[in-house]
Amino acid sequence: MDLGLQGKVVVIAGGAAGIGRECAEAFAAEGARLAIFDWDADALAETASAIGATGAEVHTERVDVSDARSVDAAHARVIESLGGIDVGFNNAAIITPSKAIEDTSEDDWDRVVGVNLKGVWLCVRAQVRHMRPRGAGAIVNMASAAALVGAPGTTPYTAAKHGVLGITRTVALELATTGVRVNAVAPGTVDTKLNTQLFAGEDPFADALVRQGQPIGRNAHTSEIADAVLWLASERSTFVLGSTLVIDGGFTAQ
Numbered sequence: 001m002d003l004g005l006q007g008k009v010v011v012i013a014g015g016a017a018g019i020g021r022e023c024a025e026a027f028a029a030e031g032a033r034l035a036i037f038d039w040d041a042d043a044l045a046e047t048a049s050a051i052g053a054t055g056a057e058v059h060t061e062r063v064d065v066s067d068a069r070s071v072d073a074a075h076a077r078v079i080e081s082l083g084g085i086d087v088g089f090n091n092a093a094i095i096t097p098s099k100a101i102e103d104t105s106e107d108d109w110d111r112v113v114g115v116n117l118k119g120v121w122l123c124v125r126a127q128v129r130h131m132r133p134r135g136a137g138a139i140v141n142m143a144s145a146a147a148l149v150g151a152p153g154t155t156p157y158t159a160a161k162h163g164v165l166g167i168t169r170t171v172a173l174e175l176a177t178t179g180v181r182v183n184a185v186a187p188g189t190v191d192t193k194l195n196t197q198l199f200a201g202e203d204p205f206a207d208a209l210v211r212q213g214q215p216i217g218r219n220a221h222t223s224e225i226a227d228a229v230l231w232l233a234s235e236r237s238t239f240v241l242g243s244t245l246v247i248d249g250g251f252t253a254q
């Protein structure tokens with residue numbers, strides 16, 4: 001299937017590791033031109049060099065997605081140097097060790113909600129300011145199964161991910177007739193560094209999540225998430241608007 005991504009400029013926020021990196025590789029394999037945003041300079045350089053070695057065009061920006069000036073300036077530089085933005089994939093997030101709400105600090109809340117919710121809002125805002133006047137574009141926001149059900153011990157993360165769906169649906173409706181589509185993906189548990197952190201050590205909440213597991217009997221591979229992201233960003237999903245594509249091995253079907 002031709003996804004129509006050849007030559008498209010794709011911004012991937014949080015693209016230096018895990019699912020974001022897998023998506024960057026997949027977009028590059030389709031002939032897209034990449035702008036990878038991340039706050040981890042070493043991972044950013046390593047990822048850009050590995051993907052660049054395949055012949056792909058890779059532009060990098062060291063960005064903190066929770067900072068409006070950083071987000072706006074990076075988008076402006078990409079528009080200036082690559083001529084525009086066709087796709088935004090807003091994927092950056094952090095997680096803190098799981099804690100009951102009474103033990104969760106204001107700092108935990110501010111950090112997680114700042115990156116995982118405000119960060120998505122800032123990236124979407126910068127992308128829409130550019131895409132609406134052009135009358136074209138596709139935005140894919142990274143939610144989670146934790147955007148659809150509660151995940152004990154993770155109130156800031158779960159609240160932020162629920163909020164990502166609020167942003168996705170609202171902006172999709174604001175832009176419904178403009179040619180700019182906004183959708184979200186909601187993965188279950190994927191094998192990445194983020195989960196290694198969550199499941200490290202004695203953590204009763206994470207243990208419960210692991211024990212409950214996913215009906216399919218395994219974690220997702222990052223490539224299984226990338227397939228969904230690329231489809232939503234592509235010309236093969238032109239009637240899909242304000243949707244959440246759930247990729248969770250049956251977790252939320254239980």
Ligand SMILES: NC(=O)c1ccc[n+]([C@@H]2O[C@H](COP(=O)([O-])OP(=O)(O)OC[C@H]3O[C@@H](n4cnc5c(N)ncnc54)[C@H](O)[C@@H]3O)[C@@H](O)[C@H]2O)c1
Nearest residue numbers: 014017018019038039064065091092093144189190192194
């Ligand atoms: N791994 C899972 O099981 C899982 C499940 C559902 C949803 N998700 C979501 O998928 C996305 C990617 O997760 P992952 O597992 O690949 O994690 P990861 O930690 O491997 O990758 C996240 C990337 O985001 C970057 N990042 C974090 N904060 C940033 C900031 N403020 N500014 C810029 N970059 C920042 C990190 O440096 C890293 O490169 C996240 O939104 C996560 O919530 C993951």
